[in-house]
Amino acid sequence: xxxxxxxxxxxxxxxLALEDINLTLQEGRFNALLxxxxxxxxxxxxxxxxxxxxxxxDISIAGHSIAQHPAQVMRKLGVVFQxxxxxxxxxxxQNLYYHAALHGMSKRQARPRISEQxxxxxxxxxxxxxxxxxxGGHRRRVEIARALLHKPEILLLDEPSVxxxxxxxxxxxxxIRQLCQTEQLTAFWATHLMEEVQSDDLVTILFKGKVLxxxxxxxxxxxxxxxxxxSLFRSLTGVTE
Amino acid sequence: MTFRDLLICFxxxxxxxxxxxxxxxxxxxxxxxxxxxxLVVFASGFRxxxxxxxxxxxxxxxxxxxxxxxxxxxxxxxxxxxQSSLSMVYDREMGSMxxxxxxxxxxxxxxxxxxxATSLVSLLQVYGFLLIAWCWGVEAPLWGYLTALxxxxxVAMMLSAIxxxxxxxxxxxxxxxxxxxxxxxxxxFLSSALYPLWKMREANEWLYWxxxxxxxxxxxxxxxxALYQQWHSEALIIVCLxxxxxxxxxxxxxxxxxxxxxxxx
Numbered sequence: 001x002x003x004x005x006x007x008x009x010x011x012x013x014x015x016l017a018l019e020d021i022n023l024t025l026q027e028g029r030f031n032a033l034l035x036x037x038x039x040x041x042x043x044x045x046x047x048x049x050x051x052x053x054x055x056x057x058d059i060s061i062a063g064h065s066i067a068q069h070p071a072q073v074m075r076k077l078g079v080v081f082q083x084x085x086x087x088x089x090x091x092x093x094q095n096l097y098y099h100a101a102l103h104g105m106s107k108r109q110a111r112p113r114i115s116e117q118x119x120x121x122x123x124x125x126x127x128x129x130x131x132x133x134x135x136g137g138h139r140r141r142v143e144i145a146r147a148l149l150h151k152p153e154i155l156l157l158d159e160p161s162v163x164x165x166x167x168x169x170x171x172x173x174x175x176i177r178q179l180c181q182t183e184q185l186t187a188f189w190a191t192h193l194m195e196e197v198q199s200d201d202l203v204t205i206l207f208k209g210k211v212l213x214x215x216x217x218x219x220x221x222x223x224x225x226x227x228x229x230x231s232l233f234r235s236l237t238g239v240t241e
Numbered sequence: 242m243t244f245r246d247l248l249i250c251f252x253x254x255x256x257x258x259x260x261x262x263x264x265x266x267x268x269x270x271x272x273x274x275x276x277x278x279x280l281v282v283f284a285s286g287f288r289x290x291x292x293x294x295x296x297x298x299x300x301x302x303x304x305x306x307x308x309x310x311x312x313x314x315x316x317x318x319x320x321x322x323x324q325s326s327l328s329m330v331y332d333r334e335m336g337s338m339x340x341x342x343x344x345x346x347x348x349x350x351x352x353x354x355x356x357x358a359t360s361l362v363s364l365l366q367v368y369g370f371l372l373i374a375w376c377w378g379v380e381a382p383l384w385g386y387l388t389a390l391x392x393x394x395x396v397a398m399m400l401s402a403i404x405x406x407x408x409x410x411x412x413x414x415x416x417x418x419x420x421x422x423x424x425x426x427x428x429x430f431l432s433s434a435l436y437p438l439w440k441m442r443e444a445n446e447w448l449y450w451x452x453x454x455x456x457x458x459x460x461x462x463x464x465x466x467a468l469y470q471q472w473h474s475e476a477l478i479i480v481c482l483x484x485x486x487x488x489x490x491x492x493x494x495x496x497x498x499x500x501x502x503x504x505x506x
């Protein structure tokens with residue numbers, strides 16, 4: 001199950017945010033989208049999740065065009081947004097049941113899935129706790145558990161580690177990698193932090209709305225004769241982290 | 242996509258709105274303060290100045306308090322409808338619109354289901370107000386409270402759909418103050434909520450016609466008649482037509498990027 005982006009451009013009025021993006025994600029792998037703030041990552045995610053309407057180009061997921069078959073596409077997508085979208089006044093369970101209902105799952109259908117996902121993230125004891133009382137790391141985990149509730153085949157994560165301490169960031173990153181391995185999940189992880197990328201990840205470097213490079217991190221480093229992803233990023237964009 | 246999926250989705254939306262309502266009790270009480278001020282303070286002051294002749298649907302002379310209660314119910318619905326519609330366009334509720342819009346259900350269904358869910362919840366405030374008004378001595382026929390329920394709901398849908406449409410179309414109305422000055426107050430004052438239209442006609446023919454064309458007037462009259470167990474076919478037809486047109490325009494004109502584009506790139 002993969003995402004195929006063809007000739008995608010998007011502008012906010014006269015400001016071009018994305019320019020002729022072409023990209024194919026690797027199935028069942030951890031795909032990283034690397035770019036500084038303002039590169040166009042969130043715009044790309046908004047287009048992938050249909051929050052923005054396509055202006056030109058096309059996105060297809062598992063062969064279905066996002067514009068023509070939105071329902072089929074959205075069923076296969078799980079999304080974790082950059083800003084938290086949990087309802088702070090509701091409990092973890094209430095937030096998860098709400099998401100399940102939006103995907104047509106009754107409470108009876110959702111209950112075992114919620115237990116399964118929360119157990120996976122070691123949050124089963126927090127079911128009846130208000131989200132407001134959870135720390136940032138736990139909230140993020142709840143959001144990922146929520147995104148996986150309807151068993152999507154592709155998980156989009158827009159800077160999911162923003163605002164988290166290094167240890168939590170690392171564990172979250174490892175967790176998603178594990179899911180890719182065990183569940184054949186295709187993850188698309190947007191970040192501006194180089195340390196979240198590993199050498200065998202498919203990396204797409206987005207800068208000022210353009211794709212500068214897209215291949216595995218190791219291949220890209222080899223092609224551009226860079227020691228690591230950080231120096232590759234610097235040499236391609238001229239931006240220091 | 243089956244009917245069952247849609248039903249589950251709507252049920253989830255409604256439950257969430259109810260839970261939010263329960264969690265925000267202070268908002269509930271503060272929303273009651275406004276109409277109660279009108280009823281207790283304004284109406285008491287105006288009672289002496291403004292006598293109401295016998296007009297339909299009332300069978301006898303009524304006090305001014307009795308006259309303005311249906312209009313104040315519509316006012317609660319108006320404020321709630323505009324507030325929730327505005328938050329749908331400008332994503333004020335902690336990104337909850339994003340969660341809603343990534344659902345695989347058809348987008349027009351999601352928007353209308355959300356409008357219906359918030360409309361149903363705003364009825365709780367209306368009945369809260371009617372209960373206090375009843376304690377204050379403003380009573381409608383007992384069955385009227387039940388026959389008014391569909392009228393409340395229809396008016397709530399109409400006003401939410403109008404709210405969603407104008408929030409999506411008029412960029413200058415991106416905050417509630419703007420909506421209050423340019424939508425809520427003109428709609429409320431240029432209607433039959435506070436004074437019968439014949440009184441307005443005596444004062445100014447032009448203003449009378451503006452009031453007569455205001456959909457809110459027909460919403461108020463629909464509620465007024467339903468509360469006294471009477472039909473008002475003209476108001477019913479106008480409310481239905483305006484709801485239909487506003488819903489179609491709101492749903493087709495809805496662009497989530499309008500509220501989100503400014504926040505993230």
